[in-house]
Every structure is written in structure tokens, then in C-alpha cells.
Amino acid sequence: MQFKEIVGHQSIKNHLINSVKKNRVSHAQLFLGPEGSGSLALALAYAQYINCEDKQEEDSCGLCPSCRKYEKLIHPDLHFSYPFFAKGKDETATTYMNEWRKTFLTNPYLGLNYWREQLDSGNKQANINIAEAHDIIKKLSLKSFEAEYKVLIMWLPEYLDTQGNALLKLIEEPPEKTLFLLVAENQDKIINTIISRTQLVKINKLQHEEMNNYLISEKRLDPKRAKEISFIADGNIQEALNLLNEHGESETFSMLVNWLRFIVTDNGKELISLTEDKLSKLGRENQKSFLLYTINMMRQIILMQQGLKNLVFLQEEELAFVEKFSGLFQFEQLEEAIDILERTHYGIERNGNAKILFLDLSLQLVLLFKYQTFPTRRDSII
Numbered sequence: 001m002q003f004k005e006i007v008g009h010q011s012i013k014n015h016l017i018n019s020v021k022k023n024r025v026s027h028a029q030l031f032l033g034p035e036g037s038g039s040l041a042l043a044l045a046y047a048q049y050i051n052c053e054d055k056q057e058e059d060s061c062g063l064c065p066s067c068r069k070y071e072k073l074i075h076p077d078l079h080f081s082y083p084f085f086a087k088g089k090d091e092t093a094t095t096y097m098n099e100w101r102k103t104f105l106t107n108p109y110l111g112l113n114y115w116r117e118q119l120d121s122g123n124k125q126a127n128i129n130i131a132e133a134h135d136i137i138k139k140l141s142l143k144s145f146e147a148e149y150k151v152l153i154m155w156l157p158e159y160l161d162t163q164g165n166a167l168l169k170l171i172e173e174p175p176e177k178t179l180f181l182l183v184a185e186n187q188d189k190i191i192n193t194i195i196s197r198t199q200l201v202k203i204n205k206l207q208h209e210e211m212n213n214y215l216i217s218e219k220r221l222d223p224k225r226a227k228e229i230s231f232i233a234d235g236n237i238q239e240a241l242n243l244l245n246e247h248g249e250s251e252t253f254s255m256l257v258n259w260l261r262f263i264v265t266d267n268g269k270e271l272i273s274l275t276e277d278k279l280s281k282l283g284r285e286n287q288k289s290f291l292l293y294t295i296n297m298m299r300q301i302i303l304m305q306q307g308l309k310n311l312v313f314l315q316e317e318e319l320a321f322v323e324k325f326s327g328l329f330q331f332e333q334l335e336e337a338i339d340i341l342e343r344t345h346y347g348i349e350r351n352g353n354a355k356i357l358f359l360d361l362s363l364q365l366v367l368l369f370k371y372q373t374f375p376t377r378r379d380s381i382i
Helices: 010-021 039-051 065-071 093-106 112-117 130-140 161-172 208-217 223-233 237-246 252-264 268-277 284-305 316-326 331-349 354-369
Strands: 028-032 078-081 150-155 178-184 199-202
Touching: 010 039, 010 199, 028 039, 039 065, 039 150, 039 178, 078 093, 078 130, 093 130, 130 150, 130 161, 208 223, 208 237, 223 237, 223 252, 223 284, 237 284, 252 268, 252 284, 252 316, 252 354, 268 354, 284 316, 284 331, 284 354, 331 354
Parallel strands: 028 178, 028 199, 078 150, 150 178
Antiparallel strands: none
């Protein structure tokens, strides 16, 4: 993985490259960024650059023996750790290494749900178990085979839990030329004793323009379609890929407008028809994307309402809709609507009954927008 293959994050790339040039490579670093931002890919590109035998000014060479092995994830001094769904207490990440290589090389922006889909996980919980912690200690206690640095990339240390205490001494006082790169999405779920021993590399979500350009140039989408997916995915390439796999011809905006029109006019017949005939039949990923699109649109309305039009990046019909809608409702109503939408999204994600969830959502929004009645959680089945 080379830096040039990763979408956006030029300032982060420059920072990582300069840390190598100035010989300021911290032995334990925490790459913290949201799902689909490319944080895992950045960590791998960084490790490849560190061990490249012919470093270029702005990237690894991609041609030396080290880079060739890194590109295939087969370098003997490159180790991975990640959550898996153990069938036995003695299983480690190495058990699933072939699946991991195939998955990452197919999609370096993967999220945990995507990784789960590649494995026969059943209802098992993701975990990095104590056997994996002991295996890491064993692997990193050995001398390097051929590279200057031994590298461990741990994806989602949030799933390490208390087993991480077994690694504390190794992280704090590692063998010479040993590099820990932890790639996380939620800092609050990582045990503090690990955070305190790492140097933070903060990675923000991708900008809409970066995502838009990626979808047009790499996925060959027309600009209108790319703009819509960029808006829904909101910086998450994994979510954008989900949308590409699930969506047919897009009608998200027109469906949203019709749905909200039926809500604010309390048109029960049309509302039930739309819920049962369209929303409930979209498929789970499309339902989630519709809700994310609506949530993002509500946030754009709030920005417009608060006089922050310069932060609203919509154009044409969507911009006109946001401008009109922002004058109709109070901030508190919009804020409550977002909360209701997020809870419905969670219900869909947990495989709830879509017809019931969307009808309940619609009725709550009728109360909120038409009658200015704020539903409570007890009013909802969610």
C-alpha cells in the first residue's frame, strides 16, 4: 500500500513521511479515525514507507523486495492483529490470515461489519482474545527476519478489552526496532493504560469533495450520482461502497421530499402507502442509507437555520429544499427529528421489522412537525 493509493489526507501523509525523514518514529502510535476514513490503509502505507529500501521523496518506491511483499501482505516482519469470531479459546488472528489478506486487498477501507461478512461468524461477538495477546508477545520477541523494523498493526484495539493489560509492558518497552501501530475508531472504548503509552495520529473523515472525486475517477460514477452517495456516506468510503453495491437507479431525494410532504400534511393514506410499498421494500442497506441521507439533510437544514449557509455544500434542488424547510420548523424540532431518525437507523441495523419501524418513525414525525408534539421514548416502539 502506497500513500498515493489512499484517498485524501495529504497533511497526514506529509506528517508521517516527515517523521521518518527526521528519524522521529514513535514506537507506539494510535491512528484514530472514523470507519471508512482510510486510517488502516494509512498505517500500512506508513509501515511500508519505513521499511522501503529505496524511499522516494513523497512515497515508498513500490518496487523493492520489501515493498513487493508489503503489497501482498506477506512480509515476514509485518504482523496484523484484528477482531475475529473465535470458535475456540486457542484461536488467534493468524488462524484467519488468509481471509484477512483477501479482504484487505479487496477493500482497504473495510469496516467491522464488512469483515464479519467475510467470515462464518454466526452470532459470535468480535474479540481480540488472550491467546492473541500471548501470540503477539511471542512473535515480537523474535528478531527481525529481513527488515529494519518489525511492525504490528492492530486494527480496532477497542475489542482488546482487559486482555490488553498483557501487552502493556511490551508496548512501553518493546524490543529494539519494533513498531506498534494501533488503528482505532473509538478512543473511549480503548483501555486508558494503552492510550497513555501511544502517540496519537488524528485522522478526520474524508471531505465531501475528496469522496466525490474518488467516486467519479475510481468508480466511474456520473457527477450527480457521486454527489448523492458522497452526501449519504459522509466521509465513510465503506458506506459509499455499500451504497454502490445496493443502489439501483437513485430516487432518494424525490422519495424524501414526498415522504416529508405526507408527514407535514398528515396525509395518512399516502404515508402508509409509501411506507409499505417503498420504504419497507428497499432492502436493509438502502433503508439505512435513506435514513442517513435524511439525517444529513436535517443537519444541513440546521446549518442553514443558524445562519451558516457557507457550510452548506448542497446545490440546486437540494439547496432550495433546505432553504425552504429551514424556515418552517424550530431548531428543537429538527434536533428531535434527528434523534428519532438515529434510533430508527439503529433498529434497522439490528434487523428490526422495517415496515413497523418506518411506520412508527413516520407517525412520530407527524406529531413533531404537524402538531408540534414532542414524542418521548415511551411513545415509540423503537
